[in-house]
Amino acid sequence: MKLLLTEDEVMLQDAAAGFFRDKAPVTELRKLRDTEDATGFSRGLWQDMAEMGFSGILIPEEHGGNDMGYRAMGLVAEEMGKNLSASPFLSTAILAATAIRKGGSAEQQAEWLPKIAGGSTIMALALDEGGKHNPAKTATTATPSGNGFRLNGAKAMVVDGHVADKFIVAARTSGAVGDPDGLSLFLVDPKSKGVSTERTIMADSRNAARIVLDDVEVDGDALIGETGKGGEILDLVLNAGRAALSAELLGSGSQAFENTVEYIKERKQFGRIIGEFQALQHRASHLYSEIEVCRSAVLAALSALDMGLPDAGTYVSMAKAKLGNVARLASVEGIQMHGGVGMTDEFDVGLFAKRIRVAQEMFGDTNYHLEQVAQSKKF
Amino acid sequence: MSDLDKFRAETRAWLEENCPPEMRKPVKSDEESCWGGRNWVFTSDDQKIWLERMSAKGWTVPTWDEKYGGAGLTRAEEQILKQEMKRIGARSPLSSFGIWMLGPALLKFGSEEQKLEYLPPIARGEIRWCQGYSEPGSGSDLASLQTKAEDKGDHYLVNGQKVWTSYADKADWIFCLVRTDNSGSKHEGISFLLFDMTTPGVEPKPIKLISGKSPFCETFFTDVKVPKENLVGVEGQGWNIAKYLLTHEREMIGDIGLGRSVSEMAVDYMGLEDGKLPDPILRGEIAQAEVDDWAFKMTMMRMLSEAKAGVSLGAKSSMLKYYGTELNKRKFELLINAAGGDGLEWEGERSNDGHLARTWMRTKGNSIEGGTSEVMLNIISKRILELPGG
Numbered sequence: 139m140k141l142l143l144t145e146d147e148v149m150l151q152d153a154a155a156g157f158f159r160d161k162a163p164v165t166e167l168r169k170l171r172d173t174e175d176a177t178g179f180s181r182g183l184w185q186d187m188a189e190m191g192f193s194g195i196l197i198p199e200e201h202g203g204n205d206m207g208y209r210a211m212g213l214v215a216e217e218m219g220k221n222l223s224a225s226p227f228l229s230t231a232i233l234a235a236t237a238i239r240k241g242g243s244a245e246q247q248a249e250w251l252p253k254i255a256g257g258s259t260i261m262a263l264a265l266d267e268g269g270k271h272n273p274a275k276t277a278t279t280a281t282p283s284g285n286g287f288r289l290n291g292a293k294a295m296v297v298d299g300h301v302a303d304k305f306i307v308a309a310r311t312s313g314a315v316g317d318p319d320g321l322s323l324f325l326v327d328p329k330s331k332g333v334s335t336e337r338t339i340m341a342d343s344r345n346a347a348r349i350v351l352d353d354v355e356v357d358g359d360a361l362i363g364e365t366g367k368g369g370e371i372l373d374l375v376l377n378a379g380r381a382a383l384s385a386e387l388l389g390s391g392s393q394a395f396e397n398t399v400e401y402i403k404e405r406k407q408f409g410r411i412i413g414e415f416q417a418l419q420h421r422a423s424h425l426y427s428e429i430e431v432c433r434s435a436v437l438a439a440l441s442a443l444d445m446g447l448p449d450a451g452t453y454v455s456m457a458k459a460k461l462g463n464v465a466r467l468a469s470v471e472g473i474q475m476h477g478g479v480g481m482t483d484e485f486d487v488g489l490f491a492k493r494i495r496v497a498q499e500m501f502g503d504t505n506y507h508l509e510q511v512a513q514s515k516k517f
Numbered sequence: 518m519s520d521l522d523k524f525r526a527e528t529r530a531w532l533e534e535n536c537p538p539e540m541r542k543p544v545k546s547d548e549e550s551c552w553g554g555r556n557w558v559f560t561s562d563d564q565k566i567w568l569e570r571m572s573a574k575g576w577t578v579p580t581w582d583e584k585y586g587g588a589g590l591t592r593a594e595e596q597i598l599k600q601e602m603k604r605i606g607a608r609s610p611l612s613s614f615g616i617w618m619l620g621p622a623l624l625k626f627g628s629e630e631q632k633l634e635y636l637p638p639i640a641r642g643e644i645r646w647c648q649g650y651s652e653p654g655s656g657s658d659l660a661s662l663q664t665k666a667e668d669k670g671d672h673y674l675v676n677g678q679k680v681w682t683s684y685a686d687k688a689d690w691i692f693c694l695v696r697t698d699n700s701g702s703k704h705e706g707i708s709f710l711l712f713d714m715t716t717p718g719v720e721p722k723p724i725k726l727i728s729g730k731s732p733f734c735e736t737f738f739t740d741v742k743v744p745k746e747n748l749v750g751v752e753g754q755g756w757n758i759a760k761y762l763l764t765h766e767r768e769m770i771g772d773i774g775l776g777r778s779v780s781e782m783a784v785d786y787m788g789l790e791d792g793k794l795p796d797p798i799l800r801g802e803i804a805q806a807e808v809d810d811w812a813f814k815m816t817m818m819r820m821l822s823e824a825k826a827g828v829s830l831g832a833k834s835s836m837l838k839y840y841g842t843e844l845n846k847r848k849f850e851l852l853i854n855a856a857g858g859d860g861l862e863w864e865g866e867r868s869n870d871g872h873l874a875r876t877w878m879r880t881k882g883n884s885i886e887g888g889t890s891e892v893m894l895n896i897i898s899k900r901i902l903e904l905p906g907g
Contacts, residue, residue: 141819142826399902414906416895422904423897427836434815435808456808463805508804515807517780517794 139441141434143213150210154217157190162223164486170224171343177301178337178345179224188257193231196378197239201251208378208443212385212436219389222486222493224344226260228382229298234261236378237306237323241363241371246325250304262302263375264293264326264349271295271502273308273372274318278351280309286357287311289324289332292350295500299347300337302328307351308372311365321368325360326351342493377454380501381439384457387497388436391465392429394490398422398472405477418475425471428464435460452514459507462498469494524594528601535570539563541606547732550612553642555689571610572641578616581624585632586640592825614683615639615646618762619692619711626709626750626758635711647714649679649693649736650759656885657892659694659763660703660756664738666695666710673697673710673748675718675741681886685721685734688714698753709755712743728878729871764834766887779806779848783855794855803851809844816840832900839893842883849877 143151162183170178187193195211197203211232218227231254238250253259267277278291289309299305305326313320328335332354338346363371399422402413412418439457442450469491473480480487498504518526540563544550551557551564559565571577574588579595581587590598602609620639623632638644655662664677675695685691690713698706714721718741721734750758780794780803787794794800820837824830830837852873853860862868863875884890898904 139818140822141815142822399904403904411905413904416898419898419902419904420891420894422902423839423894426897426902427840430833430836431809431812431816431840434819435812437819438811438815456811459805459808460812505801508801508808511808512780512793512800512804515778515780516792517784517789517800517803 139438139445141437141441147209147213150206151213151217153190154192154214155220157186158217158221158223161186162218162221162225164222164489167222167224167343167489178298178339178343179226183223184225184260185257187225187227188255192227193257194255195231196235197231197251197255201247202255203235203251208381208440209437211378211382212440215382215385216389216436219386219391219493219497220393222342222390222489226298226301228379228386229263229302230254230259230261232382233263233297233375233379234304234306236375237263237362237371240374241323241368243359245359246362259303260298260301261304261306262296262299262347263379264296264299264305264307265372266295267291267293269294271500271506273321273369273376274316276308276310276321277315278307278309280311280322280324283355286355286360287322287324289326289351289354289356292348294338294346294348296347296349297500298345299328299349300335300345304328305333305349306362308368309351311368318369320366321372322365323362323368323371324356325362326354326356330354330356340496342496343489344493344496373451376501377443377451380458380507381436381443381454383497383500384436384439384454384461387461387465387494388429388432390490390494390497391432391461391468394465394472394487394494395422395425395429395468397485397487397490398468398475401476421471421475425464425468428467432457432461432464449514452511455502455507455510455514458502459504459511462504462507465494466498521593521597525597525601528598529604531574532601532605532607536602536605536607537563537566540567540608540610542608543606544608550608551610551642552612552645552684552687554645554687555643556687557642557645567608568610568642575640577611577613577642578620578636578640581620581636581640585624585636586638611642613639613642613645614648614688615644618648618765619646621765622692622709622758622762623749625761628749630746631711631749644689645684645687647682647685647688647691647734647736648762649682649685649691651681652678653680653735657889659759660707662694662696662707664693664695666697666708666743668697669742671745673743673745675710675712675738675743677738679736679738680724680733682721682734682736683732685714685736686723690714691719691736692749694755694759701753704756706753707755707759708752709749709758710743711747711749712741716741716743718742726879727881728875731879763888764830779803779810779851779855782852786852786856786859796854799851799854803855806844806848806851810848813840813844832896835888835893835896836901838887839884839890839897842880843890845883846880849880853877 191204192214194203195206198205235254238246265273280287280289289307305328307324307326308321309324310320311322332352334350336348338348340346402418405412435457439453442453472487473491476485476487479485539561551568575583575586576588578587579590579598583589616639620636623635650659652662652664666673666675690711693710695708695710696706697708718739720737724731724733724735783794783803820830820833856873860873863871
């Protein structure tokens with residue numbers, strides 16, 4: 139496993155860093171929030187990201203992508219994390235693209251992957267149902283009906299759900315609630331009869347939605363993969379999503395930390411620059427060490443995915459568990475070390491804290507992933 | 518076949534031919550390692566043969582120049598040698614502070630005469646070295662050291678006391694930090710001296726630790742005469758050499774392994790109930806430690822690759838030292854938790870003379886020796902984060 143960036147990767151990193159710094163810095167997120175933007179992200183930005191090739195990063199060339207892989211995905215996500223850039227990158231370019239690429243039929247791939255890569259379609263994964271991520275607890279049902287299925291249930295935390303052109307809905311075709319098997323994935327049009335969508339604005343000023351499915355009828359060709367085999371596809375989808383979130387957390391956590399170090403080099407109290415105080419120096423240095431260790435964890439998890447290692451899922455869980463903790467520490471320490479101004483909306487550190495908390499929760503918090511680690515290591 | 522492939526094939530053949538079977542078994546304790554030196558008693562003929570053969574090849578110090586007892590290998594060749602030794606489980610032929618610490622310092626700061634005089638006996642395992650750094654009043658604040666070396670014309674007269682001198686009672690020579698000048702700042706006036714431990718006035722005394730027996734000593738110097746030519750580098754500028762060596766030492770201490778994972782050992786101690794460790798809170802803490810351990814190992818790998826690509830580790834070695842030692846302490850606390858009373862047995866065969874308990878106690882020193890965690894955090898603050906003050 140190579141834990142050094144290649145020259146190509148450094149070039150991509152530089153390009154992504156410049157792109158998000160110019161086009162989607164934190165001030166853009168503030169603007170979207172303060173103008174109560176109906177979309178919650180800039181469609182212009184998403185088009186620009188498509189032109190940069192970011193939307194096709196996990197899509198094969200024959201379907202209009204560049205297939206640069208997971209490490210490249212992580213580099214882009216990290217830069218987005220540093221700038222708190224809002225876009226459908228996670229929902230569409232990672233989650234939906236992986237679901238269709240890994241589970242979809244040739245027809246589904248040919249239809250949807252070019253649209254995702256081109257930035258013309260937004261898709262949302264409707265998986266979680268309660269506050270805590272737990273795919274096995276999926277209660278939404280899909281029962282055979284005519285030549286298709288009838289869906290019933292309620293979904294929460296559906297990222298970009300309020301603007302999606304298509305949902306990918308996880309529903310139970312067999313087994314009881316709590317059974318990890320028996321799930322299937324369906325492409326659902328949000329405009330179908332029986333679908334109601336409520337936009338939920340989250341603490342991080344980003345979008346999610348709650349979706350109710352009330353006797354929603356879908357055709358048989360809406361199924362992604364085989365009936366009851368959705369769990370296997372979901373594993374791949376979630377690994378990609380969790381790895382991207384870990385990379386994003388690395389970006390947000392390290393940026394919150396950099397802002398904090400910069401601040402304690404300027405702020406004076408008791409006639410001294412507060413960064414001279416050892417109480418702050420040691421906490422900053424501890425955080426620095428943790429973030430360096432996180433950088434390796436993220437790179438190793440992404441590499442494991444690229445290499446297709448059989449235990450890549452465990453690597454991803456370890457990275458997500460680690461990043462969840464450390465990014466949270468970076469944000470709460472960041473606020474405390476900023477002092478009073480850390481509590482004001484004017485300073486960015488609070489925005490980082492809110493996004494970090496949401497990203498940490500999404501697709502499994504630290505405890506969820508520690509449990510996965512313990513189970514995979516059989517203890 | 519490329520040159521490196523050819524080197525690999527030759528190395529593999531030579532090792533197969535020359536590494537005695539006894540030397541392909543894992544080292545179980547410090548006592549089984551070969552430390553060399555004037556008074557060394559080989560534990561077996563195989564140990565002696567292995568050292569002789571390897572040092573004749575220059576492979577105890579493969580990257581050193583041939584005139585200094587090495588083989589002049591490139592980094593890539595050295596890597597191949599390591600891989601091939603690992604492949605057959607070959608032991609390191611020689612454990613040596615001379616190789617790990619003094620050698621690199623002499624190569625960087627020593628005169629040509631000193632290199633020719635001191636390096637070959639290190640490479641052959643003939644002279645065993647110890648390190649005289651810390652003093653009773655100078656631990657974290659090492660630069661405040663007071664062991665005095667007075668200029669007496671053709672020699673220095675050394676008086677003072679060192680502490681934590683590992684294996685001082687077994688070493689032949691010492692490399693030692695002394696104060697040659699008291700007039701400037703504490704970092705100035707420190708010099709780096711080499712002298713024979715059999716010189717009259719040198720007296721080492723072993724220290725017993727909270728973990729029991731230890732290699733550490735206190736070492737006293739009373740009117741020890743050290744020839745002037747034994748000064749390394751410039752008089753009064755020994756602190757630069759000290760700092761260089763401490764960076765080396767920190768890289769080594771950061772890398773402490775258990776061999777097995779905490780969770781595997783905890784399962785041995787506690788067993789499983791319904792496939793899980795029976796204490797759910799401890800189970801969570803162990804899972805967190807496993808994650809941190811993996812992430813730290815990946816970090817060691819990443820830093821090693823960076824170093825190989827020519828990016829100097831610099832102050833990052835302080836980060837590795839801090840993180841690795843704190844993590845190691847945490848892991849042993851968890852192991853003692855898992856083992857309970859059984860893990861606290863101090864003597865007797867059942868506990869292998871309290872192996873776990875003594876190691877647990879010994880790890881407490883990891884975050885003190887070679888620079889405390891607090892000093893490591895100071896270094897990160899100043900040199901990496903560039904925070905003001907101090």
